Amino acid sequence: MKIKNIALFIFMMALTCINAQNVYLSKVEKTIENKDKYFYKIDPKNSAAEYLGEIDVQGFSNDDATVFTAIYKKAKEIGANAFSYKPFESVDEKMQPFNPANYRLELYYITKDELSKPSDVIYFFSSSSKPQTISINRKDYVLPARSFTAIKGVSGEIYTVSTKKFLGSTIKISVNENAPAQYFQISAAKIKSNTYGEPGINLKSGDIIGLDKSFGDFLRMIYTENK
Incomplete structure (x- = not known):
């Protein structure tokens, strides 16, 4: 019985490790005093956005809302209200496809005018x-x-x-x-x-x-x- 309990404990710990996810600020270039609640995806090449830093996400989770909340809170620590996906480069300098278990976001601050662009x-x-x-x-x-x-x-x-x-x-x-x-x-x-x-x-x-x-x-x- 004890062996079964130990095996179950090891299995649950392994499952926890597989589903564990870390969200952290990997780079802070600048901090802005910004109290708005927005956090929008942008194309920095077509925007006058101000670069603030980066967030790394490691580990996969199906609970997208919880992951987003963690990212949002980290972004707001430095006043970011916009983000873009930053692909990792492979050894041969080719951009790797998006990996939901390991990705990086660039953080930006953009003006209210850019935030309110219409879309149909x-x-x-x-x-x-x-x-x-x-x-x-x-x-x-x-x-x-x-x-x-x-x-x-x-x-x-x-x-x-x-x-x-x-x-x-x-x-x-x-x-x-x-x-x-x-x-x-x-x-x-x-x-x-x-x-x-x-x-x-x-x-x-x-x-x-x-x-x-x-x-x-x-x-x-x-x-x-x-x-």
Whole structure:
């Protein structure tokens, strides 16, 4: 009996190590006094963003909301409100593909004008562990786990989105001129509503969840686009 308990303990410890994740500031170039709540994905080549530092993420976790919260808190320690993915280089100086268990983010500060750029794109994310099927205006989309699809909305049109499940959710989405991008996740049961003023969930309708831009931009980076 004791041997079984020891074996179980070793197994649980190994499982914990596999799922352990470390998020830390690996480089700080500059710190800015900044109290805003934004944290958006940008292309620094097409932006006047000010570089502040870098964050390293090591270890994989399916709990994307918890990972994002840890990254967000570290970024805010130096006043960052924007980020971009920084690929690692291999020995032959080729950029390595994104690895959800080991990646690096560059941190920036950008002005409010750049933060508020409009977009007519609607993003739909699958869950972190299971594939999802959705219908958008009666057209079906099959999204593998940890993937997303994006559609270009037309101003003034209404988009009816359904999860195609028995007793599943159906929502209607409108696209307005000069409005920001919209983000939705399907069956993300592990995500909890955000505290007021912090990034996370804006609304929840059954198994369709509306996300704020900060968390949506993060998922857009770590998930694979399903075109």
